[in-house]
Amino acid sequence: MKTNYVESNDNAFSAQMITFKEEIGSYVAVLKLTADQVSAQAADADYFEYCLKCLDILQKAATQATAWKDIERDGGTPPPTGAPVAPALPDAVPAVTPGIEARFRALVKLIKANPAYNTAMGQALYLQHFLGRNNNHLQQRYFLPKCLCRECALLVKSFAASFLSDRCCPSSGLI
Secondary structure, three states, rough: OOOOOOOOHHHHHHHHHHHHHHHHHHHHHOOOOOOOHHHHHHHHHHHHHHHHHHHHHHHHHHHHHHHHHHHHHHOOOOOOOOOOOOOOOOOOOOOOOOOHHHHHHHHHHHHHHHOOHHHHHHHHHOOOHHHHHOOHHHHHHHOOOOOHHHHHHHOOOHHOOOOOOOOOOOOHHHO
């Protein structure tokens, strides 16, 4: 059975790419990766993270602008802060060509085909698919709750929610 080791949720994929970027240095020699391969993946990870940060800011700005438009059209009490202002975006990072996921998949395929590759390496690089979508790796890295209830899912950053299932832990009392 073929498993999908690349996260489908954008925020989870970004976290996966960043984790890979941060951890790959220890394995470059043994996997015989080139500096170009490593730097290209790092650029992809940084640019995709930048895109998501901009998207989040712009979505929030769009929500505020829509609310302002509705007040102006329909009437109502404007917020004390007044009309929305144009958001400030994070400092730009160098753009990359489209196809980040395809490049990441190709690099991972190369790595997994390497005779030196092993499960522990895959877990450290966040390439090993965990059975049952176990989020222990991310719990340690991002201090996520161990419970899988909906309340805990609301307490974590948006990317973490994709790792939490609809199941609830027995201690939460939610079923």
